[in-house]
Amino acid sequence: MDVYGLIGNPVGHSLSPPMHEAGYERCGLDARYVTFEPAEDEGAQAVRSAAHLGVNGLNVTIPFKQDVLDAVEPDPLAARIGAVNTVDFGTDPPTGYNTDAVGVVRALEHHDISISGRAVVVGAGGAGRAAAFGLADRGVAVDIANRTVEKATALAEEVTEAEAVAGTATGQGLEDMAALLADADLLINATSVGMEEDRSPVPAEALHGDLAVLDAVYAPLETRLLRDAAAAGAETIDGAWMLLYQGVEAFERWTGESAPVEAMNEALRSGLE
Ligand code: ATR
Structure with a gap:
């Protein structure tokens, strides 16, 4: 089973788990998406630990988007922005993207x-x-x-x-x-x-x-x-489209598959209602 997730603080109300898991289900992927809430100064450390644990990919949200630059190799766009919201552990060091x-x-x-x-x-x-x-x-x-x-x-x-x-x-x-x-x-x-x-x-x-x-x-x-x-x-x-497509782009970076946009959109919007 592949494991993806989100690190942020707080992450309690995130709609990323249902959105991504709807995508895995539609594509028949054996994968889960879980949330992690490291302490505020432990973003980079959490990414390093996730790599050791064999996590496949992480989204990154507030307050860690800059901090995790210490633990990844950012792609050119993420490097220019100075913030990473998606980490792919398929490379060593992990690659950081800015799918926002x-x-x-x-x-x-x-x-x-x-x-x-x-x-x-x-x-x-x-x-x-x-x-x-x-x-x-x-x-x-x-x-x-x-x-x-x-x-x-x-x-x-x-x-x-x-x-x-x-x-x-x-x-x-x-x-x-x-x-x-x-x-x-x-x-x-x-x-x-x-x-x-x-x-x-x-x-x-x-x-x-x-x-x-x-x-x-x-x-x-x-x-x-x-x-x-x-x-x-x-x-x-509306703002759900931005939320959807940062997730769609992350999904595609991680899985190499074309994301089932409609299924992910449906899951996201039903969570927003
Ligand atoms: P985010 O990561 O979501 O962009 P942020 O970094 O805190 O959050 O930025 C919030 C943005 O909303 C800023 O551009 C902020 O303007 P300032 O740079 O002047 O703070 C803007 N913002 C927040 N409240 C605002 C308000 N009442 N009127 C106008 N702009 C506001």
């Missing part, structure tokens, strides 16, 4: 949205980094808007200066979203705004019908931003 970044791109592709033109990424934390690098890696011009301007400009500089990244990036505050979005094709919310309260990080009047809007928030699925975007005639993609 690829997940953003694949969630958009699932909806037949062209990965080109201009994207506005709101947020410059972990999710914003993954989205900005994932899109710039595919040649998209990324404008990063963040409450703390310095974090947006610093991230934009990193993206622009990264070797082998086709796209460029700019950084700014949240003040002039209408001007920023006027000629944008994509809008990604990578902040937590919309999770606790029914609020949007972007004024409704800045949205328009030529946008595709992806919200990383998945609880609730129907955020204020997505409601405003739909009212403006934009295409909307």
